[in-house]
Amino acid sequence: xxxxxxxxxxxxxxxxxxxxxxxxxxxxxxxxxxxxxxxxxxxxxxxxxxxxxxxxxxxxxxxxxxxxxxxxxxxxxxxxxxxxxxxxxxxxxxxxxxxxxxxxxxxxxxxxxxxxxxxxxxxxxxxxxxxxxxxxxxxxxxxxxxxxxxxxxxxxxxxxxxxxxxxxxxxxxxxxxxxxxxxxxxxxxxxxxxxxxxxxxxxxxxxxxxxxxxxxxxxxxxxxxxxxxxxxxxxxxxxxxxxxxxxxxxxxxxxxxxxxxxxxxxxxxxxxxxxxxxxxxxxxxxxxxxxxxxxxxxxxxxxxxxxxxxxxxxxxxxxxxxxxxxxxxxxxxxxxxxxxxxxxxxxxxxxxxxxxxxxxxxxxxxxxxxxxxxxxxxxxxxxxxxxxxxxxxxxxxxxxxxxxxxxxxxxxxxxxxxxxxxxxxxx
Amino acid sequence: xxxxxxxxxxxxxxxxxxxxxxxxxxxxxxxxxxxxxxxxxxxxxxxxxxxxxxxxxxxxxxxxxxxxxxxxxxxxxxxxxxxxxxxxxxxxxxxxxxxxxxxxxxxxxxxxxxxxxxxxxxxxxxxxxxxxxxxxxxxxxxxxxxxxxxxxxxxxxxxxxxxxxxxxxxxxxxxxxxxxxxxxxxxxxxxxxxxxxxxxxxxxxxxxxxxxxxxxxxxxxxxxxxxxxxxxxxxxxxxxxxxxxxxxxxxxxxxxxxxxxxxxxxxxxxxxxxxxxxxxxxxxxxxxxxxxxxxxxxxxxxxxxxxxxxxxxxxxxxxxxxxxxxxxxxxxxxxxxxxxxxxxxxxxxxxxxxxxxxxxxxxxxxxxxxxxxxxxxxxxxxxxxxxxxxxxxxxxxxxxxxxxxxxxxxxxxxxxxxxxxxxxxxx
Numbered sequence: 066x067x068x069x070x071x072x073x074x075x076x077x078x079x080x081x082x083x084x085x086x087x088x089x090x091x092x093x094x095x096x097x098x099x100x101x102x103x104x105x106x107x108x109x110x111x112x113x114x115x116x117x118x119x120x121x122x123x124x125x126x127x128x129x130x131x132x133x134x135x136x137x138x139x140x141x142x143x144x145x146x147x148x149x150x151x152x153x154x155x156x157x158x159x160x161x162x163x164x165x166x167x168x169x170x171x172x173x174x175x176x177x178x179x180x181x182x183x184x185x186x187x188x189x190x191x192x193x194x195x196x197x198x199x200x201x202x203x204x205x206x207x208x209x210x211x212x213x214x215x216x217x218x219x220x221x222x223x224x225x226x227x228x229x230x231x232x233x234x235x236x237x238x239x240x241x242x243x244x245x246x247x248x249x250x251x252x253x254x255x256x257x258x259x260x261x262x263x264x265x266x267x268x269x270x271x272x273x274x275x276x277x278x279x280x281x282x283x284x285x286x287x288x289x290x291x292x293x294x295x296x297x298x299x300x301x302x303x304x305x306x307x308x309x310x311x312x313x314x315x316x317x318x319x320x321x322x323x324x325x326x327x328x329x330x331x332x333x334x335x336x337x338x339x340x341x342x343x344x345x346x347x348x349x350x351x352x353x354x355x356x357x358x359x360x361x362x363x364x365x366x367x368x369x370x371x372x373x374x375x376x377x378x379x380x381x382x383x384x385x386x387x388x389x390x391x392x393x394x395x396x397x398x399x400x401x402x403x404x405x406x407x408x409x410x411x412x413x414x415x416x417x418x419x420x421x422x423x424x425x426x427x428x429x430x431x432x433x434x435x436x437x438x439x440x441x442x443x444x445x446x447x448x449x450x451x452x453x454x455x456x457x458x459x460x461x462x463x464x465x466x467x468x469x470x471x472x473x474x475x476x477x478x479x480x481x482x483x484x485x486x487x488x489x490x491x492x
Numbered sequence: 493x494x495x496x497x498x499x500x501x502x503x504x505x506x507x508x509x510x511x512x513x514x515x516x517x518x519x520x521x522x523x524x525x526x527x528x529x530x531x532x533x534x535x536x537x538x539x540x541x542x543x544x545x546x547x548x549x550x551x552x553x554x555x556x557x558x559x560x561x562x563x564x565x566x567x568x569x570x571x572x573x574x575x576x577x578x579x580x581x582x583x584x585x586x587x588x589x590x591x592x593x594x595x596x597x598x599x600x601x602x603x604x605x606x607x608x609x610x611x612x613x614x615x616x617x618x619x620x621x622x623x624x625x626x627x628x629x630x631x632x633x634x635x636x637x638x639x640x641x642x643x644x645x646x647x648x649x650x651x652x653x654x655x656x657x658x659x660x661x662x663x664x665x666x667x668x669x670x671x672x673x674x675x676x677x678x679x680x681x682x683x684x685x686x687x688x689x690x691x692x693x694x695x696x697x698x699x700x701x702x703x704x705x706x707x708x709x710x711x712x713x714x715x716x717x718x719x720x721x722x723x724x725x726x727x728x729x730x731x732x733x734x735x736x737x738x739x740x741x742x743x744x745x746x747x748x749x750x751x752x753x754x755x756x757x758x759x760x761x762x763x764x765x766x767x768x769x770x771x772x773x774x775x776x777x778x779x780x781x782x783x784x785x786x787x788x789x790x791x792x793x794x795x796x797x798x799x800x801x802x803x804x805x806x807x808x809x810x811x812x813x814x815x816x817x818x819x820x821x822x823x824x825x826x827x828x829x830x831x832x833x834x835x836x837x838x839x840x841x842x843x844x845x846x847x848x849x850x851x852x853x854x855x856x857x858x859x860x861x862x863x864x865x866x867x868x869x870x871x872x873x874x875x876x877x878x879x880x881x882x883x884x885x886x887x888x889x890x891x892x893x894x895x896x897x898x899x900x901x902x903x904x905x906x907x908x909x910x911x912x913x914x915x916x917x918x919x
Binding site: 176177178179181182211213214215217218219220221222231233235236237241242244245248249412413415416417442443445446448449450452453469 | 603604605606608609638640641642644645646647648649658660662663664668669671672675676839840842843844869870872873875876877879880896
């Protein structure tokens with residue numbers, strides 16, 4: 066990790082961060098990162114960029130956000146990939162995912178939310194209540210969505226603490242739902258125009274669409290390279306790239322990921338990998354994993370397997386679909402954005418059989434030997450959908466391990482035993 | 493309880509019921525009912541009808557359904573009051589709520605659903621898997637809705653076991669949502685026309701609308717009488733009336749409830765009650781309570797209080813809004829149905845501030861001394877909404893007790909202690 070040479074405390078103080086608590090939080094991350102990441106061998110050289118990004122996770126990037134706001138731009142916080150980054154950027158905003166990957170201030174969060182709330186939501190609320198997420202404190206607006214009961218209702222409480230705008234994601238994908246979602250896109254434009262004081266412009270939206278597509282294309286390249294045997298990059302590193310995509314500077318991120326993709330393609334050509342060619346190959350599907358939640362990937366890879374793909378919001382759901390760049394009118398571009406986002410296969414939709422197809426296709430393309438379904442505890446949509454998905458995967462010949470977990474270390478021993486037993490089946 | 497004089501076993505067998513398991517289930521209900529209901533003193537004479545209904549819960553009413561089907565009618569099963577009974581009836585259907593109020597075949601249900609699923613959903617799945625709900629086995633179609641994550645995803649699995657059709661309830665109440673819901677009403681008409689082989693007819697819909705409104709008006713009368721001090725009917729009995737409303741014959745039910753309302757109005761005039769005038773008066777709000785879930789009402793009333801109102805789906809949400817009977821065209825009537833159902837204040841909506849208004853209004857009108865928020869464990873929408881509702885109720889001067897529970901008896905001791913402590917505050 067690089068040493069911070071800049072003292073960011075005055076900046077954090079101006080953002081209203083609880084400095085003492087935040088120092089404790091930031092003090093813990095380097096060790097967590099080192100344990101999960103820096104113990105790996107044969108990492109792609111390009112991952113040095115991500116070491117740097119993580120070392121500056123609440124530093125340099127926050128400074129960029131603050132500078133952006135000082136120059137008249139906005140910062141828009143999100144919790145979900147259904148919020149169109151293209152529109153945010155076209156209106157002079159930076160889109161950042163908010164902190165939600167670690168147990169923090171759960172005691173405070175549980176004054177608002179039931180104990181039986183998924184770790185992601187409880188964590189996000191804890192970070193906000195504990196005032197330790199400079200992304201949340203920098204945001205001019207948080208844009209939520211109605212993807213699950215927990216978030217839908219938690220946004221009502223969050224709205225008492227900061228400006229929140231909620232998009233209604235429909236629950237099916239028929240023409241009527243597409244019409245509702247198209248209207249939501251228009252309403253988001255109106256809201257963001259109001260917050261930014263700007264008017265959505267054809268050229269700006271066209272440029273933003275290309276830019277965000279470029280980010281997705283870079284991630285597609287990086288992830289396609291994982292089909293090689295031996296795998297040229299660990300699952301942890303590939304996961305980290307998507308996690309960082311949620312908040313990093315877009316053109317810089319794209320450039321860095323393309324550089325890593327070059328490296329991985331060369332590795333694949335040379336037969337160079339991060340694990341022996343005969344290591345069991347695992348596809349992970351399920352609920353999103355926010356920084357610093359590297360728990361299941363680390364367990365699986367430290368047990369001798371390699372994770373070759375993530376059918377996750379912090380995985381393929383983030384980068385697989387592109388927005389059609391051909392329309393030349395605002396209406397046409399917003400139509401394309403409407404279609405692209407509705408095309409994501411989240412368990413919040415009913416039915417959601419296309420997700421099973423996605424998982425099986427990825428398992429085939431990435432030469433997975435088995436599938437791990439990872440769900441955060443109390444996440445009903447993914448936990449219930451796992452029943453049919455597991456059946457379909459087994460019918461297709463893939464062994465499946467189901468893990469329901471949270472951000473704590475309490476179940477590590479038990480999970481480790483289950484993962485090891487599962488990997489034995491794959492060998 | 494009346495003795496069954498008819499042997500319904502051949503009918504149940506024809507429906508595919510697991511007779512042995514079903515006998516065990518039916519054997520348990522009389523004692524549960526006796527403990528909760530028949531120990532009460534000074535019950536309104538009209539409640540004898542409900543004693544009879546419960547004694548015939550899987551008997552006479554099921555025979556009526558079977559006969560109705562034999563005469564060319566349909567039976568439509570539902571889990572939620574958002575499914576418009578008017579349309580079902582106008583197309584020759586009988587609308588019945590499906591069994592979901594007791595722990596049954598949880599071991600089988602947990603092969604499909606996570607352990608951390610609310611009792612209502614797990615119970616419904618258990619009854620279906622265990623083949624002990626003759627309502628489910630009689631249904632030509634189950635009409636579900638997208639009111640919560642758990643049900644939304646459980647219907648996908650239920651659809652593997654029986655014909656299921658899901659209506660998409662929007663999550664907000666703006667013009668765009670109203671438009672989506674209006675379309676859902678039309679699509680339900682099409683589906684039910686297909687299932688019934690009939691065409692929706694103006695006169696039939698008008699008659700059904702009046703009939704179902706009459707049922708609601710009768711329940712409104714019964715419940716309005718509870719404002720009297722002393723309360724002329726127990727909360728348990730008032731709850732039972734709404735629970736039975738979900739599946740009983742509509743005109744007969746309406747007649748019987750109106751008779752009870754007559755009796756209660758006379759009691760109120762005479763100052764006759766089921767508990768001393770000074771008994772603490774409690775309003776209960778939260779998640780629905782299906783037969784035989786009489787747990788919290790029984791605890792509260794056996795501790796010396798009287799429940800004077802239920803802001804529940806098995807309470808005011810069921811009967812408060814009427815469908816406008818003035819339109820004379822199909823389109824106008826379906827508009828009225830659209831508006832009435834969207835007007836219900838379920839926690840599935842965001843925001844749902846109107847529910848807080850409903851609770852405070854009911855507490856005032858019914859002269860409640862305190863409010864109990866009862867939620868089924870793992871029901872995120874109601875559990876999270878309880879945070880703001882509790883705050884508003886306390887601000888309005890009402891003590892609030894929050895209970896998160898399930899259908900088991902395990903927490904009875906602890907709940908009893910908490911309820912008694914709460915009632916002391918009210919005195």
